Amino acid sequence: MDIYLPIANLSVNALVIILLGGGVGMLSGMFGVGGGFLTTPLLIFYGIPPTVAAASASTQVTGASVSGVFAHMKRGGVDFQMGAVLVVGGMFGTAAGAAIFEVLEAVGQIDTVINILYVVMLGSIGGLMAKESLGSVLAVRSGKPRPAAKRRHHPLVASLPMRWRFYRSGLYISPLAPLILGFVTGIMTMLLGVGGGFIMVPAMLYLLGMGAQVVVGTSLFQILFVTMASTMMHSLTTKAVDIVLAVFLLIGSVTGAQIGARLAQRMRPDYLRLFLATIVLLVALRMALGLGWRPDEIYTVQAL
Amino acid sequence: MKWLVALALMFLPVSLSAQAVPKLVPDVSQRQINIQSGFTGAELLLFGAIIYPRGVAPEGQIDVAVVLRGPARPITLREKQKIAGIWINADSSDFRSVPVYYAIASSRPLRDIVDSKTAAIYELGLDKLQLSPSGEVDAKEQRRFSNGLVDLKQRNGLFRQEAGSVEITDQVLYRARLEIPSSVPVGTYVAETLLIRNGRVIVADDKVEVRVRKTGFEQLVSILAQDYSLFYGTMAVLVSLLLGWFAGYIFQRF
Numbered sequence: 001m002d003i004y005l006p007i008a009n010l011s012v013n014a015l016v017i018i019l020l021g022g023g024v025g026m027l028s029g030m031f032g033v034g035g036g037f038l039t040t041p042l043l044i045f046y047g048i049p050p051t052v053a054a055a056s057a058s059t060q061v062t063g064a065s066v067s068g069v070f071a072h073m074k075r076g077g078v079d080f081q082m083g084a085v086l087v088v089g090g091m092f093g094t095a096a097g098a099a100i101f102e103v104l105e106a107v108g109q110i111d112t113v114i115n116i117l118y119v120v121m122l123g124s125i126g127g128l129m130a131k132e133s134l135g136s137v138l139a140v141r142s143g144k145p146r147p148a149a150k151r152r153h154h155p156l157v158a159s160l161p162m163r164w165r166f167y168r169s170g171l172y173i174s175p176l177a178p179l180i181l182g183f184v185t186g187i188m189t190m191l192l193g194v195g196g197g198f199i200m201v202p203a204m205l206y207l208l209g210m211g212a213q214v215v216v217g218t219s220l221f222q223i224l225f226v227t228m229a230s231t232m233m234h235s236l237t238t239k240a241v242d243i244v245l246a247v248f249l250l251i252g253s254v255t256g257a258q259i260g261a262r263l264a265q266r267m268r269p270d271y272l273r274l275f276l277a278t279i280v281l282l283v284a285l286r287m288a289l290g291l292g293w294r295p296d297e298i299y300t301v302q303a304l
Numbered sequence: 305m306k307w308l309v310a311l312a313l314m315f316l317p318v319s320l321s322a323q324a325v326p327k328l329v330p331d332v333s334q335r336q337i338n339i340q341s342g343f344t345g346a347e348l349l350l351f352g353a354i355i356y357p358r359g360v361a362p363e364g365q366i367d368v369a370v371v372l373r374g375p376a377r378p379i380t381l382r383e384k385q386k387i388a389g390i391w392i393n394a395d396s397s398d399f400r401s402v403p404v405y406y407a408i409a410s411s412r413p414l415r416d417i418v419d420s421k422t423a424a425i426y427e428l429g430l431d432k433l434q435l436s437p438s439g440e441v442d443a444k445e446q447r448r449f450s451n452g453l454v455d456l457k458q459r460n461g462l463f464r465q466e467a468g469s470v471e472i473t474d475q476v477l478y479r480a481r482l483e484i485p486s487s488v489p490v491g492t493y494v495a496e497t498l499l500i501r502n503g504r505v506i507v508a509d510d511k512v513e514v515r516v517r518k519t520g521f522e523q524l525v526s527i528l529a530q531d532y533s534l535f536y537g538t539m540a541v542l543v544s545l546l547l548g549w550f551a552g553y554i555f556q557r558f
């Protein structure tokens with residue numbers, strides 16, 4: 001079934017897009033990540049122009065995170081105060097991201113920067129996750145209980161001035177820390193079309209030291225608003241949001257997410273994390289190789 | 305000044321013998337190509353008749369070339385090079401007029417029917433397109449960029465050159481099919497027909513226009529995205545919110 005994408009200006013197989021969304025949705029249902037880090041590269045791989053891929057993927061992440069936010073809200077898993085600070089940082093981040101995007105596009109380096117950012121981020125976070133989950137899997141296997149990790153925020157975070165109390169997160173820290181975190185993920189959302197959950201969650205756990213019960217919900221809350229902002233920002237600046245593409249991705253991903261969520265209940269969390277880490281590392285590896293391999297197209301056309 | 309005289313001399317015989325020149329009656333199968341949801345590309349039939357003075361076809365072989373050309377646009381072409389182990393855009397060149405689409409079909413290979421000078425004047429063939437490169441002074445470098453551009457557009461299906469695909473019946477009727485890919489840009493295209501004999505273009509007609517446009521929903525979406533981007537962005541956000549919420553709601557009941 002062929003469908004014409006009015007913004008990307010080409011026709012694609014709708015089934016492929018739905019299946020792609022479904023596969024990514026399944027992962028996001030299993031792990032509670034938006035899945036943008038997989039959608040954007042896969043779309044580019046399929047032949048969608050990179051800017052359209054990033055813009056439409058962020059629109060899709062909005063839809064994919066709505067039901068998650070509601071679910072977490074119901075069981076008190078969202079720290080709205082922390083979320084609000086993150087969102088404010090994220091808004092500024094998307095604006096900064098839009099400016100960076102424009103500059104990089106003008107000098108013709110946007111694709112390379114996007115690729116390098118993917119490799120660095122996915123590589124480091126995938127590595128951390130793999131190490132951590134492998135450790136806990138091995139610990140369980142050998143029968144030795146691991147000492148419970150001490151929940152503490154990073155000393156750098158503690159040194160920031162002007163502390164606030166975040167009751168639900170159980171924190172007394174400066175709002176500057178989540179503000180900066182939100183800002184950085186906002187830039188990532190704009191440039192890479194990722195929700196930023198895979199940066200947010202580890203950062204909240206290990207840098208801010210937030211309570212685990214509010215981490216996923218608050219991260220989803222922030223992702224929801226920041227991807228909304230980045231969709232708006234893309235609509236206004238790059239004009240690259242393809243609503244048809246986003247809708248087909250969503251049809252797949254919302255369905256996949258439900259299946260994934262059910263699968264996740266039957267799996268052990270340690271193995272689940274190890275599985276996610278493997279996927280993240282594979283994507284990073286593929287992109288790293290892509291930088292060094294001779295590309296299919298040496299030449300690219302940019303309209304003046 | 306010299307070339308002006310040469311140019312005038314070249315066209316002189318044509319205008320003097322205007323009455324003896326055959327007339328072309330070209331047409332296309334579609335004056336309008338509509339891009340809508342199921343669009344996977346189109347096939348355009350360019351056909352027509354050659355009317356000879358006193359109804360007699362001349363001795364010897366005649367050839368026909370048809371060209372379909374989209375509007376020209378200025379572009380920057382970037383070239384990737386391997387620097388420090390990774391491929392990045394390292395060099396670039398500007399072209400002032402690159403047709404968004406260019407397809408040429410001829411009854412025989414172009415180099416067999418026209419000489420190189422005529423081909424250059426009428427821009428017959430992918431290697432004869434006047435892309436108006438600017439900025440780059442070195443001719444060799446310019447050549448490299450032009451070749452890269454033509455190669456890229458050719459593999460995208462937006463530049464085509466097909467020899468032998470124009471059929472001529474009884475030296476009077478001709479027809480050719482041109483493929484148009486789904487990624488064809490919108491605009492007003494010009495279909496040109498050239499009658500060629502003894503290496504020279506006897507008569508050329510470029511009065512047939514083909515409009516490529518988006519219609520219906522696709523047109524609405526691109527107009528909204530381009531001119532009403534605030535509204536479009538809001539709609540995109542609302543649609544994805546609603547879809548996401550709705551799906552969650554449905555799945556909760558199972």
